[in-house]
Amino acid sequence: MEIQKRLQEEFHLRKEQVENTIKLIDEGNTIPFIARYRKELTGSLDDQVLRELSERLAYLRGLEKRKEEVVALIDGQGKLTDELAQAIGQANTMTEVDDLYRPYRPKRKTRASVAKEKGLEPLAELIVHQDHKINVTAEAEKFITEEVPDAQSAIAGALDIIAERVSDDAALRKELRAHMMRQGKLSAKAVDPEAESVYTMYYDYSEPVLKIAGHRVLAVDRGEREGFLKVGIDVEEGPALRLISSRFVTGKGEASGLVLQACEDSYSRLIFPSLEREIRSYLTEKADEQAIRVFSENLGKLLMQPPVKDCVTLGLDPAYRTGCKIAVVDGTGKVLETTVIYPTPPQNKVEEAKRKLKALIEKYHVTVISIGNGTASRESEAFVADLIREIPTPVSYMVVSEAGASVYSASKLAAEEFPDYDVSLRSAVSIARRLQDPLAELVKIDPKAIGVGQYQHDMPKAQLDAALGGVVEQCVNTVGVDLNTASQPLLARVAGINASVAKNIVSYREENGAFQNRKELMKVPKLGAKAFTQCAGFLRIPGGKNVLDYTGVHPESYQAAEGLLKECSFELSDVADQKIGDLKERASEIGLSTLSERLGIGVPTLQDIIAELLKPGRDPRDELPKPLLRSDVLELKDLKPGMELKGTVRNVIDFGAFVDIGVHEDGLVHISQLADRFVKHPLDVVSVGDIVTVWVLDVDVKRKRIGLTMKKPAGSK
Structure with a gap:
């Protein structure tokens, strides 16, 4: 109940929303399913909030479990007090719990533990008491043994015990941690100031x-x-030492002086190094979270880029010595023909390459060319732009990121998909398909290899994989998947379907032909009733016997959908024939609340059903701005300050956005140049895939760097 209350407060949600969501998660429902088909229970919480709530729920449950473990461990030592148990129970973070457990945690051999083994703890207690009448040296002589040769050795051991006790004080550590967070600076110095590296700006840095x-x-x-x-x-x-001494130094005698000495040693030897590690870990953790958030947003936008549908596409994988690999694919992504051309150095067989491509374009009615942005991309783009000028029919091109294409091409999956093609030709196919349907193609690649993040190789693997996996899952389920054409990797991203079940679906399809309806999924091995419930609504069957199988209406709501049509004087066949254009108006005339009561469903589900019936098989990506296709090419030397250009945002990072303006190198719009107002983060202004207007600020031809601005210069039309 305590966890539920905290979630209500942190997420500003109603009690029933949190209660129902926790129950749905605990029952094993997937986030996409809960978000899409359990809106009445969650109050229409979206995927992102549900994922954050699920992660926070897991953390709080882990925290409660840790508290129970710590209480049991301390109690097992016979040292648990009511006050300590209460303090542990009220702790809000793992760090607070660990601070409280620190004095009782079994330690490896320390200077303090060695002193305790020598029997010096009573002397430490005597010193801590700070009675100014006591002669500490005289008292210390009573502890001289074979292991403790003199009074000074005894006092030193006692101070080690006191220093560790000071370091283990939970309340003190909390205050010092907060002080270091408020007043501390992260500093960096060069190991070798003469060494050249990309880190020169940090050779003498502090913030x-x-x-x-x-x-x-x-x-x-x-x-x-x-x-x-x-x-x-x-x-x-100074402030830290004053804080420590104010807690532990209570007098002015010899003993108090020794306690002060122990406090100073505790801070420099134990507390500061420990808190320094903690704060640096905290900073890295927060930086990781931010980087993963930016990576996730970029990936989501990239995956949801509008597809260039129903176009015969020519994929061109650029190269120099080995030639440019070519693959022509039809509107469904089926490979029609492959070849290799050599328009780039050292062969420079430009005219021969043009003849080959002109023949392919004419033969298959190619309307768009997709060019990979890797090695020899600039030369290949210039070649294609020149070629287009010589063709009477309209053909356009787009440079696409080929990040991860080589990873996919050399994978087992690609080998199974294209056993007759070598690795480079598979890349050409992938580059063509990336333009046709970015989502369907990019799900085959490890998200970390797609290249829309920053420092992704430094991120905690499990955390990054979970976040990016959630993004891919959300995108796939938002769009929906054609059950009869989807690849195994795409199916594996559908809610409720894992890799083995996806493989079984493909095998079943190959053995039995196309699925005729969603219910047939129940015949797939290892796909039980629970998995069917989770996945069915996200799988589409175009041209099936029941038009509802081509919509996002869940099978559990088919009866309600048919009832809705009847209430509004329509037939199921009218949906297939798209003769229900005024369904929304008729439903509104009756009243959504009235209809929901009659049909036994909630208003949110009713609204979703209406939207799906009006556009069977709708793809939400179709409503987004189309990709920017080009027919000509710019070179770096063509750019002049003040020049106005259209571009596509390729990557968003903490300090700005990289924009493709039709030159081989993407230009940088620094965060300060994104808008005429203060911008907290670039994602507040732009997203991957956005088509933006930019102006050239400066061009560094030697370093191949382009500075851009999205602020309209004075005097521009």
Whole structure:
């Protein structure tokens, strides 16, 4: 109940929303299914909120479990008090629980534990008491043994015990941690100031802990790992020592002086190094979270790019010595023909390459060319632009990111899909299909290899995989999947379907022919009733016997959908014939509340059914702006400051956005150039795939860098 209450407060949700959502998650329902088909129970929470709530629920449950473990461990030592149990119960984070457990945690051999083994704990207690009448040295002489040769050794051991006790004080650590967060600075210094590296801007660098941007944290972390930087937390020592002494030094005698000495040792040797590691871990963790969030948003936008549908597409994988690999695919992605041309150095067989491509374009009625953006891309783009000018029929082209194409081409999956093609020809097919349907093609590739993130190889693998996997799953289920044409990797991303079940679906399809209806899924091995419930609504059957199988209406709502049509004086056949254009108006005349009561469904589900019936098989990507196709090419030397251009946002990072303006190199719009107002993060203004108007700020031909702005210059029309 406590966890549920915290979730209500943190997410600003009603009690029943959280209660129902927790129950749905615990029952094993997938996030896409809950978001799409259980809106009445969740109050129409979307995928993102549901995922965040699910992650927070897991953390809080883990926290409660840890609290129980710590209480049991301390109780097992016979040291649990009511006050300590209460403090553990009220802890809000794992760090707080660990701080409270620290004094009772079994430690490896420390200076304090060695001193305790020598019997010096009573002397430590005597010193901590700070009675100014006591002669500490005289008392210490009573502890001289074979292992403790003199009074000074005894006092030193006692101070080690006190220092560890100071370090283990949970309340003190909490205050010092907060102090270091408020006042500390993350600093970086060069290991070798003369060494050349990409980290030169961090060779003498310092920034407040509370203000440093995540991408700079990740940069100095990497610089440290690669041996170029020494990184640490700088904080003034005086305030921390005053805070510690105010807690532990209670007098002015000899013993008090020794306690102060122990406090100083505790801070420099134990507390500061420990908290420094904690704060750096915290900064890295937050930077990772931010980077993963940006990566996830970029990936989602990339996957949801509008497909260039029903176009015969020519995929061109550029190269120099080995030639450009060509693949022509039809509107469904089926390969029609492949070849290799050599228009680039060293062969430079430009005219021969033109003849080959002109013949393919004429033979298959190619309307668009998809060019990979890798090696020799600029030369290939110039060649294609020149070719287009010589063709009487309209043909356009687009440069697409080929990130991950080589990974896919060399994979087992690609070998199974194209056993007769070599790796490079598979890349050409993938490049063509990326333009036709980015989602269907990119799901075959590890999201980390798609190249729309920052420092992705430095991220915690499990956390990154979970986040990106959730994005892919959300996109696939938002669009829906054609059950009779979808690849195994695409099917595996559908809610409720894992890799083995996806493989079984494909095998069943190959053995029995196309699925005729959704119910037939129940015949697929290992796809039980639970999996059917989760996946059925996201799988589409175009041209099936029941038009509802081509919509996002879940089979559990078929009866309600048919009832709705009847209430509004329509037949199921009218849906297939698209003769229900005024369904929404007729439903409104009757009243959505009235209809929902008659049909036994909630209003949100009713609204979703109406939307699906009006557009069977609708693809939400079709409503987005179309990709920017080109027919001519620019070169870096053509760019001049002030020039106005249209471009496509290719990547969004913490400090700006990279925009493809038809030159081989993407231009950078720095965060300060995104708008005429303060921009907290570039994602607040632009997303991957956006078509934007930019103006050239500056061009560095030597370093191949282009500075752009989205602020309209004075005097521009």
